[in-house]
Amino acid sequence: MKYLMAIFIFAALYSCQVKKDSKNKVSTGNDPGATLKYIHPASENIRLNQLGYFPKALKIATIVVNKEITTFSIIDLKTGEEVLNGKAEDKKEAQLSGETIQQLDFSALNKVGHYQIKCDNEIYSYPFKIGNDIYDKVLQSVAKSYYYQRVGTAITEEYGGLWKRKAGHPDHQVLFHPSTGKNGAIASAKGWYDAGDFGKYVTNGSFAAGQLLYTLEEYPDLYPDNSLNIPESGNDINDLLDEIKYEADWIATMQDRDGGVFHKLTTKSFADAIMPHEATEPRFIMPKSSVATFDFAAFMAKMARNYQKYDANLAKTWITQAQNAWHWGVQNPDVIFKNPSDVVTGEYGDDDSSQEQFWAASELYISTGKKQYLDFIQNNLPDLTYTYGDGWKSFMRYLGVFTLLSEKSDIPVRTLKELEKRLIVSADDLTKRIQTYDYQQGVNDFQWASNSDVQNIAFIIANAYSISDKQEYADAVYSSLNYLFGHNALGISMVTGVGSKSPMNIHHRASKSDSIKAPVPGFVCGGPNYGRQDSNDVEYPKNVSPMQAYRDVWKSYASNEVCLNWNSPTPYLLQFAIDNNRMH
Structure with a gap:
């Protein structure tokens, strides 16, 4: 409870400009507990990781300039003294952001403390911290965000703090859509809301x-x-595993008797900006698909393996369901889901189930040891070249590879070596991209959910580090997190409730409709999207650059929505960074 109150107090400070007053003590935007004397009003033209930097890590900030600057200094906010002086790099034109920029390298500063950058044109950065604990709080909030997405249960003040709400969508009697060929209804309770809408996919x-x-x-x-x-805290089970089980309990209900899996559970159209309990339109089970079936098989096999020691009977049920899904998918590999004519909610359309099948084979082999799954793996080793937009459609092949390389359980050495080789080639390519692009972000094609791309690229590189511990891999992950938390062409932290400036008007119905100014904390927003599919409803700047095709407004579902899989890489990346920093 105290933690949640701290988040709210922190969020309330975001929109307030810090007053320059050397006689008064104020708090820095990235650390509510730090009371400092010598703080200056911040300019949004200096972009940096608003949470801070590890002492020994690379530290790069970017300043947008009209007139070139020559020098900068770092101010200690407890003493007011300049503790580092540096020379700004030459200015250059950043094509992706449409800006003239210079970069400021202050990696030589490694003393723990709170600081601001001061440039020779008398502008200052947001305050930032150098320390080993910069990610400790956000590590909690990005995981806690899943609790706020729970379906069919009230978010109580005890666990949700200011963002308490009534329960919505019990889903005890969900109708089959006529396109399924079935009549009646089934119970399909629990799960998480997928994104800013109320669907379950x-x-x-x-x-x-x-x-x-x-x-x-x-x-x-x-x-x-x-x-x-969370409500399950205190049951001697990992809290995140408890949270994941809430989703697993729902997913398990979506399997038909023949083993196939229904694609989604939604209404026919999206709800207005209302709270979950106010959205009472009928919800429907939609037709089956091959991709949903193989995704189901992979996840349930993985969940069974991880839950075995807590409930062996339930794990046995889940592994049986996973194998039944596999058999249906093998027999029906080309069942493609398309929204029925009277349905306009998210389609999650995918006409290629091969990557989902590889993930399923990998998880099922590790969970069962059955030869049929290994045979499929060896005959279908995937190409690991990353393509922008490799999100929910295509990233599954990587999850399969990561599982195989991590477990190494009875995998032939030749197969492992080939997978390692392919992963290193991919990671080398992606690392070079990060080193090349202006904000070290790994992405130069800003599609839907570009923040997901940024993180998934870092996810690949972090896994390659376990094979080849190149420092450049770790630096690439650090740079990706820097981008996420403010070192970007927007100068904002992309996570709600985190940093000096972060999204306030996310496309999330509960955040829009409650009476609280601050959005639900811990959500990664979609980020710049040059496609601007919402441009009929959202006004973007004329000739907006790819890196700035973002609007912090409720209607911007194309750039400012939240989604389950945009948060799911974040805990891994944060913990990788924390561990890597600790080891070095």
């Missing part, structure tokens, strides 16, 4: 939950019992 839910499960497999001590303050 097997494809994206399985993907996001599977990525979170992988994080726990790699970092089993992350989010121990009682760490997230």
Whole structure:
């Protein structure tokens, strides 16, 4: 509760300009507990990681200029003294952002403390911290965001603080849509709202939950019992695993008797900007698809493996369901979901189930050891070249590879070596991109959910680090997090409730409709999207650059929505950075 109140107090400060007053003590935007004397009004023209930097990490900020600057200094906010002086790099034109920029390298500063950058034109950056704990709080909030997305349960003040709300969508009797060929209704309770809307989607839910499960497999001590303050806290089970189970309990209900899996559970159209309990339109089970079936098989096999020690009977049920889904998918590999003519909610359309099938084979093999899954793996090793937009449609092949390389359980050495080789080639390419682009962001094609691309690229590189611990890999992950938390062409932290300036008007119905000014904390927003599919409803600047095709307005579903799989890489990346910093 105290933590949630701290978040709210912190969020309330975002829109306030810090007053320059050397006699008064004020708090920095990135650390509500730090009371400092010598703080200056910040300019949005200096972009940096608003949470801060590890002492030994690379530290790069970017300034947008009209007139070239020559020098900069770092001010210690406790003493007011200049502790570092540096020379700005030559100015250059940043094509993706449409700006003239210079970069400021202050990597030589490694003393723990609170600072601001001062440029020779007398402008200052947002305050930032150098320390080993810069990501400790956001690590909690990005995981806690899933609790706020729970379907069919009230978010109580005890666990949700200011963002309490009534329960919506019990889903005890959900009708089959006529296009399924079935009559009647089934119970399909629990789960998470997928995004800013109230739908539940097997494809994206399985993907996001599977990525979170992988994080726990790699970092089993992350989010121990009682760490997230959720209703299940205190049951001697990892809190994030408890949260994932809430989604698994719903996904398990979406399987038909023949093994196939229904694609989604939604209304026929999107609800208005109302609270969940006010959205009472009928909800429907939609037809089956191959991609949903293989995603289901992969996730349930992975979930069974991770839940075995807590409930062996339930794990046995889930692994059986996963195998039944596999059999249906093999027999029906080309069942493509399309929205029925009277349905306009998110389609999550995908006409190629091969990557989902590879993920399913990988998880099923590790969980069962059956040869049929290994045979499929060896005959279908995937290309690991990253394509922008490799999100819920295409990232599954990576999850399969990461599982195989992590577990190494009875995988032939030749197969492992080939997968390692392909992963290193991909990571080398992606690292070079990060080193090349102006804000070290890894993306030069800003599509829908570009922030997801930025993170998934870093996710690949972080996994390659376990094979080849090149420092440039770790630096690339750090740079990606820097981008996420403010070192970008917008000068904002892309996570709600985090940093000196972050999104306030996300496309999220509960955040829009409650009476609280600050949005629900811990959500990663979609980010710049040059497609601007919402341009009929949202006014973008004329001739907007790709990196600035973003609007912090409620109607911008193309750039400012939130989604399960945009948060799911974040805990892994944060913990990777924390561990890597600790080891070095």
